[in-house]
Amino acid sequence: MPLFRNIHHNPEFFPDPKHFDPSRFEVAPKSNTFIPFGNGVHACPGNELAKLEMLIVVHHLVTKFRCEVVGQQRGIEYGRFPVPQQGLPAKFWKEVFNHQI
Ligand code: HEM
Structure with a gap:
């Protein structure tokens, strides 16, 4: 299995790779350099489901809730997948928005 x-x-493909910079994806990465779901015969079969779930969660979070991180962030732990060190405690509260389309 490749080391994703x-x-x-x-840094050849992702300059300053440890810097959290979502805007780097405004330009599509070079092919076969961004493979969060793996590839080949064992590529993740939950790929499309996972992306749909993330889209739904983010949609509800940004349209119905406000949030803020509680306490200080302590960096990133680089295991198989990057995760916040000691979790990422956050507070969410429901906000009533006046959506007029
Ligand atoms: C953000 C969410 C997810 C990520 C980043 C992810 C990532 C991965 C990666 C990197 C692999 C290994 C691919 C390889 O060996 O080349 C994998 C395998 C797998 N994933 Fe996911 N996955 C996610 C969600 C899911 C979901 C939602 C399901 C099922 C509902 C799922 C089911 C599986 C299964 C069964 C395998 C093993 C495939 C095999 O060995 O043939 N994954 N996933």
Whole structure:
């Protein structure tokens, strides 16, 4: 199995790879350099479901809730997948928005 983390942290493909910069994806990455769901015969079969779930969760969070991070952030832990060190405690509250289309 390829080491996806190494590919995703290769500065040749992702300059300053440890810097959280979602805007880097405004330009599509070079093919076969961004493979969060793996590839080949064992590529993740839950790929499309996972993306749909993320889209639904983010949609509801940004349209119905407000949030803020509680306490200080302590960096990123680089295991097989990057995760916030000691979790990412956050507070969410429901907000009533006046959506007029
Ligand atoms: C953000 C969410 C997810 C990520 C980043 C992810 C990532 C991955 C990765 C990197 C692999 C290994 C691919 C390889 O070996 O080349 C994998 C395998 C797998 N994933 Fe996911 N996955 C996610 C969600 C899901 C979901 C929602 C399901 C099922 C509902 C799922 C089911 C599986 C299964 C069964 C395998 C093993 C496939 C095999 O060995 O043939 N995954 N996933």
